[in-house]
Amino acid sequence: xxxxxxxxxFCLALSLTQKVMAGGFKxxxxxxxxxxxxxxxxxxxxxxxxxxxxxxxxxxxKQQFNLGVSGLFPSTGxxxxxxxxxxxxxxxxxxxxxxxxxxxxxxRIKLGLAMYTPFGTGIAYPADWSGRYILRKIDLKTVFIQxxxxxxxxxxxxxxxxxxxxxxxxxxxxxxPITLANDEIASAELQGKARGTGYNVGAYFKAxxxxxxxxxxxxxxxxxxxxxxxxxxxxxxxxxxxFPENNTFTTELNLPAELALGFSxxxxxxxxxAIDFNRTYWNSFDSLGFDYAINTSAVTDAKSPRLYQNSNCxxxxxxxxxxxxxxxxxxxxxxxxxxxxxxxxxxxxxxNKTGVTFGGTFRVDERTHVDVSLIYEQLPDxxxxxxxxxxDGTFQTRVIAPGVGLTYLFQKRMTKRKHY
Amino acid sequence: MQKxxxxxxxxxxxxxxxxxxxxxxQKSMDNGNADFSRFVAIGNSLTSGYAxxxxxxxxxxxxxxKMMADQFSLVGGGxxxxxxxxxxxxxxxxxxxRYVLAYVQPCGSTTTTLSPIYDPLGVTPINNVATEGPxxxxxxxxxxxxxxxxxxxxxxxxxxxxxCQSPGGSTMLTEALRVNPSFFSLWLGSNDVLLYAIGGAVPxxxxxxxxxxxxxxxxxxxxxxxxxxxxxxxxxxxxxxxxITSVPYFNTIxxxxxxxxxGKADTLNVTFxxxxxxxxxWHEGSNGFVMVDSSSPGNMRQANSADLILLSTPQDSLRCGxxxxxxxxxxxDEYVLSIDEIAExxxxxxxxxxxxxxxxxxxxxxxxxxxxxxxxxxxxxxYNGISMNASFVSGGAFSLDGVxxxxxxxxxxxxxxxxxxxxxxxxxxxxVDPTKFNGVKFPY
Numbered sequence: 001x002x003x004x005x006x007x008x009x010f011c012l013a014l015s016l017t018q019k020v021m022a023g024g025f026k027x028x029x030x031x032x033x034x035x036x037x038x039x040x041x042x043x044x045x046x047x048x049x050x051x052x053x054x055x056x057x058x059x060x061x062k063q064q065f066n067l068g069v070s071g072l073f074p075s076t077g078x079x080x081x082x083x084x085x086x087x088x089x090x091x092x093x094x095x096x097x098x099x100x101x102x103x104x105x106x107x108r109i110k111l112g113l114a115m116y117t118p119f120g121t122g123i124a125y126p127a128d129w130s131g132r133y134i135l136r137k138i139d140l141k142t143v144f145i146q147x148x149x150x151x152x153x154x155x156x157x158x159x160x161x162x163x164x165x166x167x168x169x170x171x172x173x174x175x176x177p178i179t180l181a182n183d184e185i186a187s188a189e190l191q192g193k194a195r196g197t198g199y200n201v202g203a204y205f206k207a208x209x210x211x212x213x214x215x216x217x218x219x220x221x222x223x224x225x226x227x228x229x230x231x232x233x234x235x236x237x238x239x240x241x242x243f244p245e246n247n248t249f250t251t252e253l254n255l256p257a258e259l260a261l262g263f264s265x266x267x268x269x270x271x272x273x274a275i276d277f278n279r280t281y282w283n284s285f286d287s288l289g290f291d292y293a294i295n296t297s298a299v300t301d302a303k304s305p306r307l308y309q310n311s312n313c314x315x316x317x318x319x320x321x322x323x324x325x326x327x328x329x330x331x332x333x334x335x336x337x338x339x340x341x342x343x344x345x346x347x348x349x350x351x352n353k354t355g356v357t358f359g360g361t362f363r364v365d366e367r368t369h370v371d372v373s374l375i376y377e378q379l380p381d382x383x384x385x386x387x388x389x390x391x392d393g394t395f396q397t398r399v400i401a402p403g404v405g406l407t408y409l410f411q412k413r414m415t416k417r418k419h420y
Numbered sequence: 421m422q423k424x425x426x427x428x429x430x431x432x433x434x435x436x437x438x439x440x441x442x443x444x445x446q447k448s449m450d451n452g453n454a455d456f457s458r459f460v461a462i463g464n465s466l467t468s469g470y471a472x473x474x475x476x477x478x479x480x481x482x483x484x485x486k487m488m489a490d491q492f493s494l495v496g497g498g499x500x501x502x503x504x505x506x507x508x509x510x511x512x513x514x515x516x517x518r519y520v521l522a523y524v525q526p527c528g529s530t531t532t533t534l535s536p537i538y539d540p541l542g543v544t545p546i547n548n549v550a551t552e553g554p555x556x557x558x559x560x561x562x563x564x565x566x567x568x569x570x571x572x573x574x575x576x577x578x579x580x581x582x583x584c585q586s587p588g589g590s591t592m593l594t595e596a597l598r599v600n601p602s603f604f605s606l607w608l609g610s611n612d613v614l615l616y617a618i619g620g621a622v623p624x625x626x627x628x629x630x631x632x633x634x635x636x637x638x639x640x641x642x643x644x645x646x647x648x649x650x651x652x653x654x655x656x657x658x659x660x661x662x663x664i665t666s667v668p669y670f671n672t673i674x675x676x677x678x679x680x681x682x683g684k685a686d687t688l689n690v691t692f693x694x695x696x697x698x699x700x701x702w703h704e705g706s707n708g709f710v711m712v713d714s715s716s717p718g719n720m721r722q723a724n725s726a727d728l729i730l731l732s733t734p735q736d737s738l739r740c741g742x743x744x745x746x747x748x749x750x751x752x753d754e755y756v757l758s759i760d761e762i763a764e765x766x767x768x769x770x771x772x773x774x775x776x777x778x779x780x781x782x783x784x785x786x787x788x789x790x791x792x793x794x795x796x797x798x799x800x801x802x803y804n805g806i807s808m809n810a811s812f813v814s815g816g817a818f819s820l821d822g823v824x825x826x827x828x829x830x831x832x833x834x835x836x837x838x839x840x841x842x843x844x845x846x847x848x849x850x851x852v853d854p855t856k857f858n859g860v861k862f863p864y
Contacts, residue, residue, distance in 0.1 A: 079444035082835075084494065084850040086444045130855045134805035177806040177816060179858035181520070236862035238523060238534040381444065389805040396444050 025121035025140060025348055026256075026280065029096040032068040032371035032405030036359015037317025038331025040274035042262025043214040044317075045204060047407055048100025051114035051148045051162060054214040054262065056204035058102060058110050058150035059158025068371065068405030069097040076123060076349050080130050080393040081383075090124040094141075102148070103410065114146040114162065118218075119255050121348055132175040134389045135346045136187070142168035142223070142255065146200060161201035166221050166255070168194045170228070172347075176235075176243075184234045190249060190290065192228025196221045198255075210266040220257040220284055226250050230292060230299070241296065248293045254284035256308075256338075270321035278315070282308035282338035304388060306345075308338040317357070329359035329373075342387040349395035351379040361407075371405035449495050452847030454655050456492035459500060460556050460601040461485030462568065462592060462645065464611050465824060466833075467559030468579070472536075473821035474518035475561055475579060476510025476544065482827035485557055485605060487834040487852045492603075495849055501599075502557040503583035508544035513561070513578045517543040519820035521813065522863055527740040534813070534862070535735075536820040548582050554598035555583055562615070565608040565641040566633055568592040593645055597652065604649050604656035605837060607790070609772045610664075612638050617664050617765050618730070618823070619754055632768050639775035646783050657786035657841050660773040662794035664765060665728065668812035669822030670757065673729040676706040677738065678745050688745065695747040709744030711751040713758070720750040726759035731812070731822040786844035788836050797829070804855055816859030827857035 031049025034041035041049060045057030048066040076089040102112025124137045143166065150160030169192070176186040202216035228250065232243040258281065264274040289303030317331030332354065339350040355377035362370045377399045385392040461467050461483075468475055469483025480486070480502050489500030509517035519536035526533060560567075560580045567573040568591060574580045575588035584590035585598065596604065615630035642658075649656060664670060680688070685702040692700045697718045700710060708722035709729065723729065723744075733755040737743040744751050757765070773791060780787035797817045800809035808829075809815040812822055817829040825833060831854035838849050 077444050080851075080853070082839075082851040083853060084449055085853070128856065130853045131804055132855060174805070177859060179861050181861045181863050183858070183861075234864075236534075236864055238521075238532075238862060388802075390802045391804050394444055 025119055027072070027094075027096050027118060027120050029068075029070045029072070029375070029401060029403060030098050030116045030118065031066070031100075032070075032098075032373045032403050033329065033359065033361065034317075035070070035373040035375060035401075035403060036329030036331065036357055036371070037274055037319060038276075038315040038333040038355070038357045040262060040264070040276040040315045040317040040331065042202070042216050042260045042276050043204075043212050044262065044264035044272065044274040045212070045214070048102055048112065048114070049098060049116075051100050051102065051112050051146060051160075052098070052116055052118075052200070053260070054202035054204050054216045055148050055150055055160030055162050055200055056158045056202040056216070057214055058112060058148065058160050059108075059152035060204065060206065061102070061110075063103045063110075063410040064101075065408045065410070066098070066100040066405060068099075068403060069095055070373070070375075070401045070403030071095055072399065072401045074123070074397060074399045076398075077396040078125075078129070078131070078346070078349070078393055079396075080391075081385075083130075083393075087126050087129045090126070094120060094122055096120065098405075102150075108152045110150045110152075110160075112148040112150070112162075114144075114148055116144055116146075117142060118144055119168075123346065123349075125346060131346050131389075131391050133177050134386075134391055135172070135174050137171065137173040138347045139171040140168070141170075142166055144198075144221075148200075156206045158204040159202070160204075161199060164198040164200055164219070164221060166196045166198065166223060168196075168223050168253075170194060170225060170251075170253075176232070178234075178236065178239065180234055180236060186232065186234040186236075186243070188243075189231045189233070190228055191231070192225045192249070192251075194223040194225035194251075194253065196223040196255070198222075212264050214260075214262045216258075216260040216262075218258040218260070220281065221255040223253040223255060224250070225252070228290075230290070239298075242298045244294045244296065244299070247299065249290040251288075251290045253288075256284045257281045272319045274315075274317045274319070276313075276315040276317075278313040279310060280313070280338065281310050283310050284308075285338070305343060307340055307343050309340055311336040311338040325363045327361040329357070329361075331357040331359075333357070341384065344382065344384040344395070345386055345389065346391065346395075349379075349382065349397050351382040351395075351397070353377050353379045367409045369407040369409075371407060373401075373403040373405075375399070375401040375403075448848055449850060450846075450848045451492075451495040452842070452845040454841065454845035454847055455602040456495060456497035456849075458498055458556075458599050458602040459485075459489055459492055459604070460558060460596045460599050460654075461488075461605045462558045462596050463605070463607040464559065464563045465561035466610065467605070467607055468557070468561050469559065469830065470561045471819040471821070471824045471826065471830075472510075472518035472520070472539075473819075473824075474510035474512045474516065474543075475505060476518055477505045477507045479510060479518070480504055480557070482830055482857060483557070483559065484830040484834040484837065485559065487831055488605070488837055488849075489556070491834075491838060491849050491852060495847065500556045501552075501554070503549045503553070503555045506544055506547050509539035509541040511543050511546055513546065515543055517541060520863070521820065521860065527736045529739075536813075546578050546582055550583050550585065553583055553585060554595065556599055556601075558592050558596045560592055562611060563592060563608065564612045564615070564633055565638045565645075566612070568608060568645060569641055593648060596649070600652070601649060601654045601656075604654050605659075606642070606645060606649075606656060607659040607788075608642060608645075609638055609661045609776065612772065613661070613765055613768045614664055614823070617757065617761075618669065618732070632764070635768060635771035635775065638772050639779075642775065643779055646779050646785065650783050655785070655845065656783075657788060657837055657844075658776060658780050659788035659790045659837070660776045661769050662790045663769060665762060666794040666798045666810060667823050668810055668815065668818050669731045670728045671810065672731050672812040672822060673733055673735075673738070674706075675723040675725060675727050675729055676708045677729070678702075678707040678709055680704060680707060692747055697747055709738075709751050710747070710749075711744065711756045712753050718747075720747075723751070723756065726762075728757040728762065730755050730757065784844075786837075786840040788840045790833070790836065793833075793836050803832070806855065806859075808859070813860050820860065826859045828854050828859045831857045 041053030148162035198221035287303040612633035
């Protein structure tokens, strides 16, 4: 009966949501089990992905190895104000992935290695869309590598932390409003690789058999991009001094810090509820600018304002132990956009969003589990007039992200009630 | 249980994801209480699509009435027939094709720069297409408001003669009435003052010299046109006259374009004082060109910041022919608008515009305030990441003749018309996408 009620709520949530990822260009796909529960995991340590969600919680997770990959299929539509043509961005699939492995060093200390892709975005607009002189294509990827150590302070308290080494790549392409006599149009492409460092710390508290809590702080990661390539194409010879060939640039992108609080409660045997709250300090992303090696009247180091605002996210997830072989999960999240009115640009047509998630674990044998997850988000239509570029219209974005993962336990489970 | 759960979820997702592609379409496209089935555009060169100093097929294809007609076709608009020129570089009716940008080596310089030249394709002969009429496009380069009612004008103006029913008998208005218009655009009156201004506001030397049309004649002509069309049942849109000093033709050559070294300035001071022109002095840096002014000693003075030097001034003569820096070669009146001439021109534009607004109100027409709109070009504007201003060539809004817009500039004008129409006639005609049209084209 309870399950039917839950199912009803779930279908209701699905029909109410218009559109669903995490605010800004954050990609909240760090663990298949957590994703299935709306991305909760700060106060519910279940597997190796806890190294991301709360390194303190790792103290309560058995030695194991986890691998996960999601296919992220975003789709964006745009209707310019006063026109009747809807353009749709090219469906570009991303594959955020995660890898976690950890082992006991002593009774109290665990060491682990985590690798995940917490930030990224990618959109390719049609070649002749009306915003082509603002953006044709963006592709932003990051990979975080995080060696982690966790210390079990007591049977109830665990703390942990990790150092983050981050690598990333960026590609931006737009057209320039210069038409050649043969009707070809000039374009600019910026491309480069970036790196940065940061840390991730957390504390985890098992209050009793039913209730667990956690707190995590993900530091800001300043990605530095040096020696990027700036390539200008179809430039008339007469303007070649304005758009020099073989130009390079440097830039910095501040990936925001995040504070996360989590709580889980076992309501009933085989039914656990988890709630997370995330505050992401997006105000670190106040502008986007490039420092070119060669400056001209058209190639300047001027910064383009973004003025992102700190944003909150609420996540509620549930796990049902359906049978000895199967767990089912679901979740709903409400995520505030960091993109303020007047500063939304085609690189990230963001909005407040509601997402629904589903997930499951199928235990193939005592040690091997297959995890699956699915996120669906639809962002409410957002009408914006960008203060800098004048782009005036309505964006609509949908994202669907199915994922699959593999868990392998290094030792057999002692009891079925323990976390795995 | 599980099966029901999964199937519900699957159905929900599939419905959301596939049944509605991005359902962002405008709620409705509607003609409101206007009927666009027989649209006629009446006007001068700006209506015809004239650009780069000539009327060409390409210009006509990128004219603002053609863009409007394309949008009207989405809300019940009919065929819009244009008296096309043959493909090519077009004609200015006095033997020249359009301008194109090319790399040229200016006199006295060792480097090449981008500069407008006549299109090497050569002039396109003016074809006669009268037998295929009637046409919806009655944009006649050179036409003043008063010309629209003169039968003689259809014999004199080759751009009208080529497609009117009976040269010397037809008028622009009778040509327009042939399509029994249900909707019209009327943008006339610029040439009643612009031709005079472009010619440097010189006193008339013959009956063909451009003059300023008396403002009551403009009012009477425009009122007659609108009255005739509306009596015939048409609704329409009327636009006023832009301030001519908004366009690059009057703003490209700086008044103080004489840049001197100290030595050169000293030499010129000696030359001018020995010629009895000691009121003209030179100094290191930028100096005003010397220009003809009958009220000054020796009939000349230096230009000041209130004077506008016209784009028609031969640039090579400025650069290498000592124009404007020699007591023998002051800039002629035809190349300069002085503060008094500008005031006179603006006074007339203001009077015409008062009449146009009055006509719009009286006949309940949609009204486009082009005078204000052209000012946005002058101050500079950004559209979808494209910055545009009234600078010659680099500004992107005006073509190489410095007066007529580029195709992109015309697209913005089309949208101003559509905006006015939508607000007056409660229609929802979708806008033109200006990014689909080019600005000034550059040679590779």
